[in-house]
Amino acid sequence: xxxxxxxxxxxxxxxxxxxxxxxxxxxxxxxxxxxxxxxxxxxxxxxxxxxxxxxxxxxxxxxxxxxxxxxxxxxxxxxxxxxxxxxxxxxxxxxxxxxxxxxxxxxxxxxxxxxxxxxxxxxxxxxxxxxxxxxxxxxxxxxxxxxxxxxxxxxxxxxxxxxxx
Amino acid sequence: xxxxxxxxxxxxxxxxxxxxxxxxxxxxxxxxxxxxxxxxxxxxxxxxxxxxxxxxxxxxxxxxxxxxxxxxxxxxxxxxxxxxxxxxxxxxxxxxxxxxxxxxxxxxxxxxxxxxxxxxxxxxxxxxxxxxxxxxxxxxxxxxxxxxxxxxxxxxxxxxxxxxxxxxxxxxxxxxxxxxxxxxxxxxxxxxxxxxxxxxxxxxxxxxxxxxxxxxxxxxxxxxxxxxxxxxxxxxxxxxxxxxxxxxxxxxxxxxxxxxxxxxxxxxxxxxxxxxxxxxxxxxxxxxxxxxxxxxxxxxxxxxxxxxxxxxxxxxxxxxxxxxxxxxxxxxxxxxxxxxxxxxxxxxxxxxxxxxxxxxxxxxxxxxxxxxxxxxxxxxxxxxxxxxxxxxxxxxxxxxxxxxxxxxxxxxxxxxxxxxxxxxxxxxxxxxxxxxxxxxxxxxxxxxxxxxxx
Numbered sequence: 001x002x003x004x005x006x007x008x009x010x011x012x013x014x015x016x017x018x019x020x021x022x023x024x025x026x027x028x029x030x031x032x033x034x035x036x037x038x039x040x041x042x043x044x045x046x047x048x049x050x051x052x053x054x055x056x057x058x059x060x061x062x063x064x065x066x067x068x069x070x071x072x073x074x075x076x077x078x079x080x081x082x083x084x085x086x087x088x089x090x091x092x093x094x095x096x097x098x099x100x101x102x103x104x105x106x107x108x109x110x111x112x113x114x115x116x117x118x119x120x121x122x123x124x125x126x127x128x129x130x131x132x133x134x135x136x137x138x139x140x141x142x143x144x145x146x147x148x149x150x151x152x153x154x155x156x157x158x159x160x161x162x163x164x165x
Numbered sequence: 166x167x168x169x170x171x172x173x174x175x176x177x178x179x180x181x182x183x184x185x186x187x188x189x190x191x192x193x194x195x196x197x198x199x200x201x202x203x204x205x206x207x208x209x210x211x212x213x214x215x216x217x218x219x220x221x222x223x224x225x226x227x228x229x230x231x232x233x234x235x236x237x238x239x240x241x242x243x244x245x246x247x248x249x250x251x252x253x254x255x256x257x258x259x260x261x262x263x264x265x266x267x268x269x270x271x272x273x274x275x276x277x278x279x280x281x282x283x284x285x286x287x288x289x290x291x292x293x294x295x296x297x298x299x300x301x302x303x304x305x306x307x308x309x310x311x312x313x314x315x316x317x318x319x320x321x322x323x324x325x326x327x328x329x330x331x332x333x334x335x336x337x338x339x340x341x342x343x344x345x346x347x348x349x350x351x352x353x354x355x356x357x358x359x360x361x362x363x364x365x366x367x368x369x370x371x372x373x374x375x376x377x378x379x380x381x382x383x384x385x386x387x388x389x390x391x392x393x394x395x396x397x398x399x400x401x402x403x404x405x406x407x408x409x410x411x412x413x414x415x416x417x418x419x420x421x422x423x424x425x426x427x428x429x430x431x432x433x434x435x436x437x438x439x440x441x442x443x444x445x446x447x448x449x450x451x452x453x454x455x456x457x458x459x460x461x462x463x464x465x466x467x468x469x470x471x472x473x474x475x476x477x478x479x480x481x482x483x484x485x486x487x488x489x490x491x492x493x494x495x496x497x498x499x500x501x502x503x504x505x506x507x508x509x510x511x512x513x514x515x516x517x518x519x520x521x522x523x524x525x526x527x528x529x530x531x532x533x534x535x536x537x538x539x540x541x542x543x544x545x546x547x548x549x550x551x552x553x554x555x556x557x558x559x560x561x562x563x564x565x566x567x568x569x570x571x572x573x574x575x576x577x578x579x580x581x582x583x584x585x586x587x588x589x590x591x592x593x594x595x596x597x598x599x600x601x602x603x604x605x606x607x608x609x610x611x612x613x614x615x616x617x618x619x
Contacts, residue, residue, distance in 0.1 A: 092225075093218050093232045095239060126231040150239040152217035153226070154201055 085159040090151040094123035098147040138162040173237035176248030181208035187475040200226035244268035253458040270482040280455040290452040293430035300365025306343040324353035325361035371442040376424035381487040405462035406501040436478040468500035468558040501565040506550040510587035517582035518546040527575035
């Protein structure tokens with residue numbers, strides 16, 4: 001193995017600041033793979049079963065206005081839901097996956113527009129993959145969960161600024 | 166314990182709280198799985214961690230085997246305690262736990278299978294040399310007539326396969342038997358794909374007695390005496406006590422022996438209860454069924470034996486050898502449990518959920534409360550009506566009953582309609598005081614009891 005450890009260290013330092021769930025690096029026969037969140041088995045590529053989720057979208061009553069700093073359109077995961085925005089909730093308890101397969105881009109990111117039938121994530125329960133549909137139309141303004149995390153029933157996954165009717 | 170354990174509590178209400186408490190005292194971490202409707206329960210506050218399994222409806226939360234096992238694995242639990250009801254007797258669930266490296270706090274899946282089916286459980290009892298109710302499976306009306314003639318009327322006619330009391334018919338004479346048999350057979354064929362009909366003697370005046378057993382994985386099996394639960398309303402127990410004061414010492418010894426024989430015959434492991442009917446007129450005991458889990462009424466046994474049954478159940482599940490021996494089990498005094506439920510006794514015990522405006526149980530010596538209630542709690546409409554169990558322990562039966570009268574008198578409860586007024590009348594009912602109640606008594610007596618001063 002001819003890995004330059006200094007190079008690797010700087011790479012890791014860079015990654016520390018970046019927002020990602022999986023990183024792959026290939027150079028010659030050197031392959032580096034870095035993941036955040038829970039481990040997934042490579043071989044079992046999620047088969048997306050289209051189970052209709054009854055009501056994934058629930059309006060969150062605009063609670064007490066938050067202090068000045070409105071969460072900007074960053075891709076960072078935020079715990080706070082966005083005032084005035086609607087929330088896409090987990091339709092069941094399970095492990096949340098943001099992308100269709102490890103290494104692939106996330107279904108949605110902050111700033112993306114979603115239609116109500118759009119798949120925004122996967123919730124895995126005992127190896128059964130369940131698609132999560134947006135259920136609402138609008139723009140994603142916040143992501144509330146990390147890839148590979150346990151999500152509970154009803155947990156907020158995304159905040160979406162709905163298109164005005 | 167060599168391994169560090171973490172227990173997933175797959176239940177709700179008072180029993181979830183009871184399991185969390187037992188784990189706390191063992192120094193074992195807990196994760197509680199709740200439905201969306203149970204986020205604000207006392208158990209959710211007490212557990213180390215709480216996860217929302219699904220919506221209020223039990224079949225998508227407490228009964229979702231996948232959600233419970235997934236949550237248990239992901240939260241790093243080593244064992245799952247199913248409590249009573251819900252998933253506690255599902256062999257498929259016990260198997261799923263095993264397949265995912267989780268300890269199911271209960272018996273082995275194959276025992277849940279064999280004990281969960283009426284006919285196979287009966288065969289186990291017979292093979293162990295334990296008397297069962299006279300009767301058997303029949304495949305024709307003529308066969309049923311011959312059998313009924315031999316065992317004597319009245320008889321119960323029911324589907325041989327499939328559980329519950331559904332479709333049971335009481336037949337008093339030969340003239341009615343064939344028609345009842347035909348109906349039961351066609352129903353059974355339609356529902357279960359098998360037209361076999363079970364015919365058994367109907368015991369008019371039976372007391373419900375049950376023996377608490379406890380067995381470890383190393384071949385030790387003990388009993389912790391018996392309980393009596395004859396005050397029932399449509400198979401729902403209302404008052405339970407330990408010991409059963411109506412048994413002669415000889416009958417008691419036979420009863421305990423029968424329970425151990427059944428457990429030992431199959432190599433049962435875990436906490437369990439073997440239920441029997443005690444025919445007061447004939448003095449006969451016959452096997453009813455095995456409940457392979459912790460029971461609602463377990464505290465009366467804890468009161469008279471001083472043994473923490475949930476703790477022992479967890480330890481044997483973890484593989485610990487039982488430290489108790491039969492000679493360690495001594496019965497002291499008498500304990501009686503009342504089930505306080507959100508049910509209206511003026512209207513045939515219909516459920517009455519709602520918010521608890523006032524909840525002030527008075528602390529009294531010798532009285533234990535197992536309850537998840539608190540003032541302001543919204544008692545939900547989705548689950549069973551049990552609000553609290555109050556258990557009084559006294560030197561004798563009369564002393565325990567007297568403590569319960571005082572306890573109910575001092576209880577302040579407002580909000581949902583409860584059965585407390587019925588419980589108060591039961592405690593004063595001559596048949597209860599003299600202990601002559603049999604299992605069908607309350608169904609007949611309810612109206613008179615409630616009408617007396619209404």
